[in-house]
Amino acid sequence: MDYKRLCPVVLEDEPLSKHTTIAIGGPAEYFALPALEKELTALLAACPDARIIGNGSNLLCPDAGLRGMVISTVNMRALTRLDETHILAECGALLPAAAAFAWKLGLAGLEFATGIPGTVGGGLVMNAGAYGGEMSGVVTESRFLRDGAQATQHEHAFRYRGSVYADDPGKTVLSAVFALTPDDPAEIRARMDDLSLRRREKQPTEWPSAGSAFKRPKDGFAAEIIEKCGLKGFRIGGAAISEKHAGFIINLGGASCDDVLRLLEHTASVVYKATGVELQPEIKTLVN
Ligand SMILES: Cc1cc2nc3c(=O)[nH]c(=O)nc-3n(C[C@H](O)[C@H](O)[C@H](O)COP(=O)(O)OP(=O)(O)OC[C@H]3O[C@@H](n4cnc5c(N)ncnc54)[C@H](O)[C@@H]3O)c2cc1C
Known part of the structure; x- marks a missing residue:
């Protein structure tokens, strides 16, 4: 199949x-970057089993790579003002870009998204x-696409990380x-700057990571429990529990998918034995 007829940017x-x-993550057999809805629609019609990714900020991919088609939405990133208080964001728009767009329009409500390095699509998931x-x-x-047809979703069944x-x-x-809500752009900016500062102070933003490795358990915070179990800095291969924030697994350089999976498993097992708390990974792992 000549995928480039459907979408100009398809890498092998x-x-x-x-x-x-x-x-x-190893190589994707095909990696498409549609810029238009019609390209995404055509790719999905040709490859119904394609995997959709956004900015890959919550993802772990196998070292051996993935067979078939992977579609990244990051080139579908238009942001549009609809009226006084509403904005429309395409699925691949980055959340910090959407937050900045809203701030410049004097619209409050997206400040929380300033430092979340995902896309609107990944953020909705x-x-x-x-x-x-x-x-x-x-x-x-x-709006979403399913089996080639577009539809609008009004009820999102939002819950913690789902x-x-x-x-x-x-x-x-x-x-x-x-x-969103109209507000003074200077005040919106101040809130965004405050959140960015708090994030930089607390999180290992200088290292590659996939964000919080584990979901928040019913009681307490994963990072606190992991720290109490003495796992800060614990390392398997190139993957380590961050010294700065024990909720993050960082890639110190050359970490493999297997290193991260083993570290997730080891951490969950140590925590369970010590506290009885069952940690569930927040990071999503793609498999062949
Ligand atoms: C440094 C750092 C800090 C972070 N901080 C936070 C935080 O404060 N709060 C938070 O909630 N998260 C945080 N995250 C995690 C991550 O940014 C979010 O989960 C984000 O929503 C993932 O978006 P993404 O576009 O990167 O999705 P991806 O990681 O690419 O994909 C995540 C899932 O969404 C699916 N998906 C992506 N796009 C679409 C689409 N258009 N349609 C259907 N399915 C789709 C994928 O198939 C996958 O299952 C952080 C990550 C990092 C690296």
Whole structure:
């Protein structure tokens, strides 16, 4: 199949390490970067089993790579003002870009997204959130593609790190509408700067990672429990529990997918034996 007839940017044997924030992953047999909905639609019609990724900021990909087609949405990133208080974001728009767009329009509500390095699509799947804000608080509707047909989603079943899109991976998010509140741009900017500072102080943003390695357990915070178990700095191969924030697994250089999986497993097992808390990974692992 000549995929380039469907989408001008289709790479072969493209290292997924270049498209995941933890910088891990072997080659995708085909890696497409559609810029238009019609390109994405045509690719999905030709490859119904294609994997959709956003900015790869919550993903772990196998060292051996992935067979078949991987589609990244990051080139579908238009942001548009719809009216006084609503903006429309394409699925591949980065959350910090959407937050900055809203700030410049004097619209508050997306400040929480300033430092979340994912796309709008990935953010909807995960109900991304931070510092008291999350997608559930601002998204009013979204459009998706399923089995070649487009539809609008009004009820998102948002919950902690999940949504209707996590329940049904057959749905590809195309765009979302955010309902925001008019506010002084200087005050919005100040809140964004404050959150960025807090993030830089607490999180190992200088290292490649996939964000929080584990979901928040019912009682307490994963990072605190992992730290109490003495695992800060614990290392397997090139992957380590961050010294700065024990909730993050960082790639110290040359970490393999297997290093991270073993570190996730080891951490969960030590924590369970010491505390009885069952940690669940927040990072999603793609497999062949
Ligand atoms: C340094 C750092 C800090 C982080 N901080 C936070 C934080 O504060 N809060 C938080 O919630 N998360 C945080 N994350 C995690 C991550 O940024 C979020 O989970 C984000 O929502 C993932 O978006 P993505 O575009 O990178 O998705 P990806 O990682 O590419 O994909 C995640 C999942 O979404 C699916 N997906 C992606 N796009 C679409 C689409 N258009 N349609 C259907 N499915 C799709 C993928 O198939 C996959 O299952 C952080 C990550 C890093 C590296």
